[in-house]
Amino acid sequence: MHDLFIALLLGIIEGITEFLPISSTGHLLIAEHWLGARSDLFNIAIQAGAILAVVVIYWKRLWGMLLAFLGKDAPAAYDPLGQTATPAQSRDYAFKLIAAFLVTAVGGLLVKKLGWRLPETVTPVAWALVIGAVWMVLAEQLAARRAAREGERSAITWTVALLVGAAQIVAGVFPGTSRSAATIFVALLAGTTHRAAATEFAFLVGIPTMFAATGYELLGTLKAGGAAGEDWTALAVAFVAAAITAFVAVKWLLHYIQQHRFTGFAVYRLLVGLALLLWLPVGQ
Template sequence: MNDLFAALLLGIIEGITEFLPVSSTGHLLIAEHFLGRHYSALFNIAIQAGAILAVTLIYRRRLWGMLLAFAGHDAPASHDPLGVASSPAQSRDYAFKLLAAFAVTAMFGLLVKKLGWELPDTVRPIAWALILGALWMMVAEQLAARRAARDGERTSVSWTVALLVGLAQVVAGVFPGTSRSAATIFVALLAGTTSRAAATEFAFVVGIPTMFAATGYELLSLLRHGGVGQEDWAALGVAFIASAVVAFVAVKWLLHYIQHHRFTWFALYRFALGAALLLWLPLGS
């Protein structure tokens, strides 16, 4: 397969799957397996950066409002992509909880790195993670729906929700196929933010500093160890642009979708993909 076309394909896969609850890391590892090639760490950093850029643009007003409120400046009410207004005081509180979630992720994430954890290079454990994650999503959605029916729709993010979301990001990073967005959204729903839109927004926004930090950490590590090397810059550029454009469209679509639908179809897709991989792959794959 042509290198540029393969890069375009991987950029599209990253853009679609990074923020949908289906696991981007899992899909990229599966794609690389079937393409018969392994891409550099810098390539993976670039396509992830494209997806981060897209969601940052979508939430730019919300982020700017939080930044001004956090710095103590007077600012007009900011709006999230769904049109919900937040006062400066609410934005400041949201920013502190965002930082708390990020701090938990950073602390435990660095601990995992120090312990020498590495991503698996076979598809079978990812297939099982897709299946188990699908079952978790279906059960969690039912439990969250019951809680919402009992307690009403809650859009606020508590400190408990923030800390658990931070921990969920670490778990998702350790087990490819789990999906960072799925883990964080459903943890938020079960911990008390019963609004799907609010839970999804917090999961997406907390992913911005988390993914920027992880990307920066990996990039500095590559530069320190001379890992940039002989990179195919054309392929990297194609993949970055594809990831950014597709992620922008995917996130916009998901934010509209969740206003009227549950996550059931994503769980069914994960289950079907995981089962298909287990049936078709050789035992050692």
């Protein structure tokens, strides 16, 4: 029962932090520092649970893109500004999501082949939270100035798509960076200065990315014979908890960014990072 409670707690932490720009992986590493480490499959699978929430929220848009991609009549789809997207626009958007995913997939496999693993200490996460907080404030200021100078843009260009794919690799290599923060702010700096548009693309590209990562880890676990050692009940509890809490978190964030900047999240990251650096013993 104790293990199930910890799994539930980790699932809730993942669901809340996966899409808020505060780093889900960083928070899980911090939590596991005191609650005990979990397998790579566990951590990635509950991220997939959180991504499932995005599928539910955006299922109409995703279905429209799929039909447009297949060349069939697509239902009306809407961009973050509430404007109707034509089948051609939906198809173009789908191609850009695929391009971003492919950049991440190729880079991620390369990183995996090089033998990279998450750090076992919290200190690197703390520094990433602090540095990321400063970067978020500067990036949003630069994006706001560009929007004031050139007008707010909601379009996703090919440059934005490819850079978002690269940003996901960076976020995976440096826990505490935050996948959502890295992708959102790269999109803002690269020209998509409309916060909702940048956020939506960052969320949607996470769907194939995290599902593919989960499948990759699952196949690796089964191949290595590690399935017997995995607590599948605890993993299922964490998966469901992550999906439910992520649904609530995403709905709240999409409403929040309509009227607010990301400054509050930067302040939170800075405070948590500094607290960890001050309180943690050296080397932990």
